[in-house]
Amino acid sequence: xxxxxxxxxxxxxxxxxxxxxxxxxxxxxxxxxxxxxxxxxxxxxxxxxxxxxxxxxxxxxxxxxxxxxxxxxxxxxxxxxxxxxxxxxxxxxxxxxxxxxxxxxxxxxxxxxxxxxxxxxxxxxxxxxxxxxxxxxxxxxxxxxxxxxxxxxxxxxxxxxxxxxxxxxxxxxxxxx
Numbered sequence: 001x002x003x004x005x006x007x008x009x010x011x012x013x014x015x016x017x018x019x020x021x022x023x024x025x026x027x028x029x030x031x032x033x034x035x036x037x038x039x040x041x042x043x044x045x046x047x048x049x050x051x052x053x054x055x056x057x058x059x060x061x062x063x064x065x066x067x068x069x070x071x072x073x074x075x076x077x078x079x080x081x082x083x084x085x086x087x088x089x090x091x092x093x094x095x096x097x098x099x100x101x102x103x104x105x106x107x108x109x110x111x112x113x114x115x116x117x118x119x120x121x122x123x124x125x126x127x128x129x130x131x132x133x134x135x136x137x138x139x140x141x142x143x144x145x146x147x148x149x150x151x152x153x154x155x156x157x158x159x160x161x162x163x164x165x166x167x168x169x170x171x172x173x174x175x176x177x
Contacts, residue, residue: 022095024093024094024150025093025094025095029147029148029150030146030147030148031144031147031148031151033094033095033096033148034096036094036144036148036151037091037094037095037096039140039143040087040090040091040094040096040151041091041096041098041099041108042108042109042110043087043110043137043140043155043158044084044087044088044091044098044099044100044108045099045105045106045108045109045110046108046109046110046111046133046136047080047081047083047084047087048084048100048105048109049105049106049109049111049112049113049129050076050077050080050111050129050133051077051080051081051084052113053111053113053114053125053126053129054073054074054076054077054080054126055073055074055077056115057069057070057073057116057122057126058070058073058074058077060116060122061073061119061122062119063118063119065119065175065176066119068172068175069119069122069123069172069176072168072169072172073122073126076126076165076168079161079165083158083161086154086157086158087154087158088100090150090151090154093150094151110132110133110136111128111129111132111133112129119176120173120176120177123169123172123173123176124173126165126169127166127169127170127173130162130163130165130166130169131166133159133162134159134162134163134166137155137158137159137162138159140155141155141156141159
């Protein structure tokens with residue numbers, strides 16, 4: 001049986017005043033904020049690597065089926081950039097610093113950046129990267145649980161888009177084969 005909803009609004013008000021400079025991080029956030037920031041910086045690196053890979057594929061796509069693929073690559077690049085922006089904002093809200101240093105970007109990223117010769121290989125590499133993001137972001141969501149609902153919801157929203165990307169790429173791969 002679920003316990004009834006109770007709260008001490010006076011205690012909440014007092015904590016809000018005492019810790020107002022903590023910004024978005026309140027006692028309701030039970031996560032290890034430092035570790036969440038570290039994990040989000042890995043997500044940020046992953047999203048940036050994806051932006052770069054999609055942009056590269058957009059410019060390098062050639063061949064008879066390249067127009068639709070290039071359009072998909074460009075759209076995915078823009079959506080991955082939006083994810084990176086969301087993650088960077090959340091890191092800042094949590095009191096951290098988004099790690100945008102290009103040094104070590106590839107090692108912080110969950111996905112890899114690989115040069116590909118053919119359109120088919122480009123799509124395959126992007127699909128693999130999306131599947132890596134889906135699995136690792138799912139693990140992050142489970143790890144966050146109810147400890148940081150805002151970060152968790154952001155990751156759920158990003159995961160939803162990564163799944164759409166994977167579906168788009170799988171369909172595109174079937175169409176060009």
